[in-house]
Amino acid sequence: MKERCREVLQRAYLFLDEEVLSIEERTQIQVHLDECAPCLEHYGLEREFVLATSRLKGRDECPQKLKAKIQTLLEEA
Numbered sequence: 001m002k003e004r005c006r007e008v009l010q011r012a013y014l015f016l017d018e019e020v021l022s023i024e025e026r027t028q029i030q031v032h033l034d035e036c037a038p039c040l041e042h043y044g045l046e047r048e049f050v051l052a053t054s055r056l057k058g059r060d061e062c063p064q065k066l067k068a069k070i071q072t073l074l075e076e077a
């Protein structure tokens with residue numbers, strides 16, 4: 001995975017994790033996803049993760065686990 005992609009995906013994950021990003025940051029992510037198919041694919045996958053996690057909220061599921069999983073995915077890519 002290219003360094004640029006890694007950077008963008010990490011930001012995208014923050015965004016999906018409901019961290020507040022500036023409009024500029026979100027635009028940068030969007031622009032990159034538009035021109036980088038592998039990242040778009042990754043982003044789609046990740047969206048599933050976040051949806052799954054929010055469904056698990058209120059249970060004992062630890063968000064740290066999800067973060068570790070994401071980290072693993074990033075390292076494998």
Ligand SMILES: [Zn+2]
Binds near residue numbers: 006
């Ligand atoms: Zn990319």
